Structure formats: structure tokens, C-alpha cells
Amino acid sequence: MADDDRFDLESAGTRRARWRGLIGIAAIRLWKRTIQTRSGRLVATIAAVALTIALLVIVTGVALGLADGGALADDDADVRITPEAGATLSAVDGVEGARLGATNERAATIRAEDGIEHASPVLVEPVQLESPNGDPQTVLLVGVVPDDEPRRIGGLSTATLEAGDSHYANGSYDGPRTGELVLSAAAADRLEADTDENLTVTGPHRSNETPAPSFTATAVETGSDDDLETPIALVHLSDLQTIAGADSGHLADTVLVWGEVDAATAAATETYPDAAVQSAESTDPAALFGDGLAFATSLLALVVGVVICASFVATTTGMAVNEDRRTLAVLESVGYPTHSRLTIIAVSTLLTTLGGALLGVVLGIGGIHALNTIASATVAPGAVAQAHPVFVPYAIVVALLSGLVAIPYPLVVAARTSVLTEVGR
Amino acid sequence: MAACAIDPSELNAEPMSNHALEQVVSATGQASTGTEPTTAVRLETVTHEYGSSGGHTGGDRVVTALQNVSMAVQLGEIVGLAGPSGSGKSTILHTVSGLLVPTDGSVELLGTDLTTLSDRRRTRLRRQHIGIVFQRFHLLPSLSARANVALPLVQAGVPTATRRERAETLLERVGLADRTGHLPGELSGGERQRVAIARALVTDPDVIVADEPTGELDTATGADVLDLLTDIGRNRAVLVASHDDATLSVADRVVELRDGQVSTDGR
Structure with a gap:
């Protein structure tokens, strides 16, 4: 190999570039797995988060409808x-x-x-x-x-x-x-x-x-x-x-x-x-706090949403990491320390959750309109649920909170990976 | 070779920088003899036991993978590791690359004893000074060839543009300039191994370890990969473990292993 292959590794590096690179690896892997390899596990995780968040948005919308005075x-x-x-x-x-x-x-x-x-x-x-x-x-x-x-x-x-x-x-x-x-x-x-x-x-x-x-x-x-x-x-x-x-x-x-x-x-x-x-x-999401039933309903939806969402994310990402041990072993073999490998797992988990949250918001707001249409046509005097712009950041924050609650499990699975076992296969 | 030096304050040792290594390598690419700095890798009475206590039987089961192994590899030297399965070839490669800390003995890389370092410091040393080529390539399936090659540079904090340029240069050198955007699944076995070799070289390491690098390839493709390995071996220390005589024939020296011990050193 020619001498012009010389490369000064350490002087070329910066901490910011490393973080950007690690986040980039996590994002690109997720994107390619979703689009090109159509990972079933990944799609299941996103779908589970999306459905949970959609349910949260719909129930919160119903609670807001209850509180709004009709x-x-x-x-x-x-x-x-x-x-x-x-x-x-x-x-x-x-x-x-x-x-x-x-x-x-x-x-x-x-x-x-x-x-x-x-x-x-x-x-x-x-x-x-x-x-x-x-x-x-x-x-x-x-x-x-x-x-x-x-x-x-x-x-x-x-x-x-x-x-x-x-x-x-x-x-x-x-x-x-x-x-x-x-x-x-x-x-x-x-x-x-x-x-x-x-x-x-x-x-x-x-x-x-x-x-x-x-x-x-x-x-x-x-x-x-x-x-x-x-x-x-x-x-x-x-x-x-x-x-x-x-x-x-x-x-x-x-x-x-x-x-x-x-x-x-x-x-x-x-x-x-x-x-x-x-x-x-x-129009006041704050009205939820003034109505006991509406507040209890939305609070219950929040707690159930976080618990179910975190359970889904922990289980599915834990299983995904388990299947992905070889990748973690390869990263270790090319010089990624434990905290960098875990960073990739954590970012992947949060990005997956975020994707599910965005899809869930769309489904949830669509669900509110569908619910109102059905309710008006059948049993209710009119709209039973209300959408509000604040639902978007609310749902995303709840999903990310669930992701944070769920992260320790995939991290533990990742940390237990034996590089020798994986690369030796 | 890279100008990166092992940070003495971090490692609590007196390591040698790659620049220092270059100074003792002759213009022909042959390492000078008789001087300490030319030794890239040195194993001293290394013993390693895989074992577990307890278990279903309640007794101890210990398997000795290496027993009092001592050997050295100089810069510019290609050393083959031969021996039957279970003789300890892969274990030696793993100890040299810092993936495994032996039960006993010392493993020096560029004068630094890996067995005395923390996991984090060993990982850093591996990233800076060692390139690994696996039998089964071990590329990340969801990353392009270019991204796979650039993978070690991400952890080193190399900016995107530099990573990209460096990865493309190496892919060009291994004959894959037109495959940079392909996923591993879209490449042949030989192409994947070339990508793996490019990845091993991307940090400009001093030591290359290759575990059965032609094991998954047909004869012609394997010969191409060996040509590549010997080419890149100039100015580096290369350790190749293999069952295959054709693969071992490219080595300057072959160390024979049997039951975890060196039977012949080939000097």
C-alpha cells in the first residue's frame, strides 16, 4: 500500500464530530432498516408506540370535550x-x-x-x-x-x-x-x-x-x-x-x-x-384541570399510555438489540467503547419512539375526527372529543418519556453482549 | 502511518508513537533488527483458560486455550498462525487485538502491556493501532460500503467530509471505487472482504490481525484478497490465522500451534 495512505487519526477528530457521527449511525441504521430491509421488529415497535399515543390523544381529546362545556x-x-x-x-x-x-x-x-x-x-x-x-x-x-x-x-x-x-x-x-x-x-x-x-x-x-x-x-x-x-x-x-x-x-x-x-x-x-x-x-386544555372527571380521565390515559408505551418499547427494542448483538460486537472490535455503543442504542430507541409518536399524533387526531363523526351519527348529541395543537408536543413528550423509561432494558441487553462470542460465530 | 501516539499520561506507560515506529523502518519497508521499537507485538508466557465454576455438575470446567505462549511480531513482518481447530490461533489474535485479556502473561502492543489497561483504554488502543479482518467479514448490513469503512473514524471524531474522503480513497485502493454506495448484501463475498480490509486499514493501524481471511472465499477470490493483504502488510505487522496452506504461504514466518502451545516458531 502506498505511503500516501497515511492518516493522522487523533488530530483529525473532534468530540462534536463523534457525537454527530454516533447519532448519524443510529439514524441511518434505523432508516435503512425501516425502508430497505423492512425490519418487522422495528415496524412493530413504531406501530405499538403509534397506537398507544393515538389512544392517549383520543382519550385526552374526549376528556377535553368533557371539560369544554359542550x-x-x-x-x-x-x-x-x-x-x-x-x-x-x-x-x-x-x-x-x-x-x-x-x-x-x-x-x-x-x-x-x-x-x-x-x-x-x-x-x-x-x-x-x-x-x-x-x-x-x-x-x-x-x-x-x-x-x-x-x-x-x-x-x-x-x-x-x-x-x-x-x-x-x-x-x-x-x-x-x-x-x-x-x-x-x-x-x-x-x-x-x-x-x-x-x-x-x-x-x-x-x-x-x-x-x-x-x-x-x-x-x-x-x-x-x-x-x-x-x-x-x-x-x-x-x-x-x-x-x-x-x-x-x-x-x-x-x-x-x-x-x-x-x-x-x-x-x-x-x-x-x-x-x-x-x-x-x-381554547383551553387548562379546562381539564377544572373538571374532575376530565382531569381524572386524562391523567389515567397519561399513566396508562406511559406504562404501555414504555413496556412495548422496552420489550421490542430489547428483542431487537438481542438480535443485533453482532453489530454491537463489531462496533466494539473496531474501537467503540461501551458508552458509545450504548449511545447508539439509546438514540435508536428514542428515534424509534419519536417516529411512533409522530405517527401516533396523526392517528390520534384522525381518530378524534372519526370518533366525533361516529358519535354524531349514533349516540352522542355532537362532538365528544376535541383536538388541540398542544396535543402534538404533549404526545411527543409523553412518548419520549416512555422511551426514557424503557431505555435501561435494551441498554442492559447491549451491555451484556460478548464480543468474542459474536465475532467468533 | 498515523501520527497518533498513545497518550502516556492516559496509559501510564511509555508507548511509542507511530512516527517513532516509522523512523526505525527502513526505506525498503523492512524493519531494522535488534532494536526494541521494531517489535509491534510481543506475547510473553501467555496463558489463557476459558472456564466456569459450578454449573449443572457442581464442579469446575476449565479449558486451557493458551499455555505459556511467547512470540513476537516485527513491523513489516507477516506472521502466519497455523494449527488445528482449538489450537489457540483465534485466542492469540483476540489477545493481540485487546478483545481478550489472558489469564496470565503479558501482551505488549508497541511497548504497552495491554493486560494492565482498563477496558476503555484497550478499546482506544485497538481503535488507534489495530485493524481486524474477520473470516465472515462482519460488516453492518444496514450501512453502505463507504459507511462501513468509515465506521472506526466516527468514534475517533473525524468530521464527515474527511471520513467520506478517507473511506472512498481506501475503497478505491481495494478496487471497489464503483461500489461505495452499495449495501453489504449487494456485494459478492470477495467484495465484502475487500470492504472489511478497507475498514481495517482506515485508521492506518500498525498491526493487522486477520482470522481466516479467505475462509469464506473461493480460491481465485482468496488469492486476490491475499495479494491485497500482503500489499497492505508493508510497513505493518500482520498476523494471519488460517488452516489453509495457500493463505499461510504469504507469511514471512509461520508459527505452529498445538493444544495451546507453540510447537514451531518458523524462525
Whole structure:
């Protein structure tokens, strides 16, 4: 061999190049095994991680759906003000939480700020209504203050409601009642009512001393697909406050604000310094922490996900390393110390997990849409699960955590490899 | 040869750098005689026992693979190891390459006793000074020929571009310039062994150990590989273990082993 084959090994090397090289070897081996040699073990590992992560994403999506409040939260407001300590109002059982006070005046204050298009308190109350042709039925009445622009609140449009709230009359509640009401399709079905139908309040809300208040349906809205089955009706706020006894404190469950998000957030925070102000852009995974069932469900999914994922990864990568002992022996024979060989195994394991996580996120979000489609077509009133962008980093972190939990097993298998046994075969 | 020196502070020894080795090799490629630095490998009364205690029978089973073996290999010398299966040929190669620490005796590589070093230091020394050629090639199936050749350079921290250039140069030297991107599975047996030889050479080692390098090859291909080995053996110490007379015929000296002992040294 010619003398120009001389190579100065040590002066040519750097620590950074070594690390890049080790990670590169792990990545290239994985890629070639996946694409060219189609390693069944590798595909099984990725599939197992992907399915586990997909399940985690779907269950977390269902939990978020549980925590999000269902159809009542379906609005086009830019900022939402809710009581800080209030539990989320359930569309199903009408459990009451804390409410905001002096909402009529404060909403007017917010409306007067620059950059604000509109602000409306929203009061939700289950009320029994009766149509001339039907039996008394309970629907969720949603009291709002409409303006000239059509807004969507509770999945219904305020377009057919008269702008303003005439009955409020600066807090005296003696102004003329419009008696207007917008029915959701489900509410109309339940009440066997249609547009222009006259509906009378019955049941516990009816006072024997005064004539029963009544409403006239100005529209029947189909709402969004998710909310078809929820019996909701929009009315003017002061009408509902009077019926519900919320007029004395000018109470409401939330205040919705439309306008520039920054201005709306600032005005809302200034007006309600102790309330939770949330912009529509950040639909809240934090809601999971405010709902016991949703939080427990998502936490359980997290624990089960990590345990199952780590078990799959540990088992399959451990078996893969066991089959790959010869490679480890070759690496040792060409001068790779133990920590470098284990680095390759660890990087391979984490990259495999990461690949599974990315696939799992796609499957999970697809699964949420599929679940909603199936649920809407069969048993549920609408969407039962919600996807959120934060699911992507969440799923990846969970998968990598599982990978870290799983790594010791393949490392132990790798560390026990006897180079002489393997290269001697 | 490589300018890399064994770091004395790390090894607690007085090793010889490859530059120092070159200085004692004559211009013709023959090592000078009678001077200590020309000895690349020296085994002194090496004994190795494979054994296990306990077991199903409850007794001790010990197999003596090497017994009081002493030999030396000079730079520029090709030494053949001959002997029947189980005579200790592979065990000698493993001790020389630092893959195995013998039960007793000393194994000096370039003046450094491998038996006194930690695993990590032995591995480092192997990477810097020894190239190994296996009977069954032992290439990584998912890496290209070029990546297989460059494998030892990764651990040495050689940058990608330099690794690539070095690997392609060596593949060209072994006649595989047009096979650099092929996976081992796409190469013939002879081509795979050439890739393995290129990998063994990539760090410019002082010592090449080859265990039955032609064992998996047909006669013609084996002859080509032997030509390559003898060519690269210039200025290096080469230890070749084989059953095959044709393979051993390229050696300057053949050491015969029997039952773990040197029966003839061939000097």
C-alpha cells in the first residue's frame, strides 16, 4: 500500500464530530432498516408506540370535550370572562357554579372601550317551556344582549333578536319585554314548536302572582353539526334574569367580548380583575384541570399510555438489540467503547419512539375526527372529543418519556453482549 | 502511518508513537533488527483458560486455550498462525487485538502491556493501532460500503467530509471505487472482504490481525484478497490465522500451534 495512505487519526477528530457521527449511525441504521430491509421488529415497535399515543390523544381529546362545556361554549366571541373559581357549567345536568355580578353595567363599560365591537353577559338557565300543542319541556335558555351584528352564542345566531335589552331599562327591569326567542332545532323538536310559536314558562319558574311570561320564537336555528341535539334557546338577558331571579345581582355565567383580542383582553381584565379572562385563540386544555372527571380521565390515559408505551418499547427494542448483538460486537472490535455503543442504542430507541409518536399524533387526531363523526351519527348529541395543537408536543413528550423509561432494558441487553462470542460465530 | 501516539499520561506507560515506529523502518519497508521499537507485538508466557465454576455438575470446567505462549511480531513482518481447530490461533489474535485479556502473561502492543489497561483504554488502543479482518467479514448490513469503512473514524471524531474522503480513497485502493454506495448484501463475498480490509486499514493501524481471511472465499477470490493483504502488510505487522496452506504461504514466518502451545516458531 502506498505511503500516501497515511492518516493522522487523533488530530483529525473532534468530540462534536463523534457525537454527530454516533447519532448519524443510529439514524441511518434505523432508516435503512425501516425502508430497505423492512425490519418487522422495528415496524412493530413504531406501530405499538403509534397506537398507544393515538389512544392517549383520543382519550385526552374526549376528556377535553368533557371539560369544554359542550354546545354552550360554541360562540364566536374573541374573549370570554368566567368566574375564576366557577366550575364549568354542564350542558347536561345544569349544575350551577359561581356567577359574575353586575354584568349588565360592566358589559356596557367594556363596550365603551376602544377596539371593542360588542360585549354581552351570558346567563344560562334550564327553564320549562310549554307550547300550545306540546307538553312542558325543559330547555336551556341562554340570556344575551344582542347588537346589530349577528353573533353566535350557544351555537345559535342572535340575528333575529332585537338589538339591545329593552326590559333591563338601566337596572329597573321594567322596560318593555320583547319576548323574542331563538330555538335550536333540538329545542324546537322537543317543544313541537316552530317559528312564531308562542311558548309559555311553566314549572318552578312560574309565579302564581304574576302572569306567566311567554316568548315568541323568531327563528329555529339548525346550529352547527355538533350542537344539533342540544335543546337551547336564546332570549334577551334581562328576560331570563327576571325569570331566574338573577335580576337582583345582575348575574350572568360569562361575559363574551368581541373585538380586537388585545383590547378585549385588557378591557375584560380591567373590568373583572378577579375573573378568568380567556381568549378564543387559546381554547383551553387548562379546562381539564377544572373538571374532575376530565382531569381524572386524562391523567389515567397519561399513566396508562406511559406504562404501555414504555413496556412495548422496552420489550421490542430489547428483542431487537438481542438480535443485533453482532453489530454491537463489531462496533466494539473496531474501537467503540461501551458508552458509545450504548449511545447508539439509546438514540435508536428514542428515534424509534419519536417516529411512533409522530405517527401516533396523526392517528390520534384522525381518530378524534372519526370518533366525533361516529358519535354524531349514533349516540352522542355532537362532538365528544376535541383536538388541540398542544396535543402534538404533549404526545411527543409523553412518548419520549416512555422511551426514557424503557431505555435501561435494551441498554442492559447491549451491555451484556460478548464480543468474542459474536465475532467468533 | 498515523501520527497518533498513545497518550502516556492516559496509559501510564511509555508507548511509542507511530512516527517513532516509522523512523526505525527502513526505506525498503523492512524493519531494522535488534532494536526494541521494531517489535509491534510481543506475547510473553501467555496463558489463557476459558472456564466456569459450578454449573449443572457442581464442579469446575476449565479449558486451557493458551499455555505459556511467547512470540513476537516485527513491523513489516507477516506472521502466519497455523494449527488445528482449538489450537489457540483465534485466542492469540483476540489477545493481540485487546478483545481478550489472558489469564496470565503479558501482551505488549508497541511497548504497552495491554493486560494492565482498563477496558476503555484497550478499546482506544485497538481503535488507534489495530485493524481486524474477520473470516465472515462482519460488516453492518444496514450501512453502505463507504459507511462501513468509515465506521472506526466516527468514534475517533473525524468530521464527515474527511471520513467520506478517507473511506472512498481506501475503497478505491481495494478496487471497489464503483461500489461505495452499495449495501453489504449487494456485494459478492470477495467484495465484502475487500470492504472489511478497507475498514481495517482506515485508521492506518500498525498491526493487522486477520482470522481466516479467505475462509469464506473461493480460491481465485482468496488469492486476490491475499495479494491485497500482503500489499497492505508493508510497513505493518500482520498476523494471519488460517488452516489453509495457500493463505499461510504469504507469511514471512509461520508459527505452529498445538493444544495451546507453540510447537514451531518458523524462525
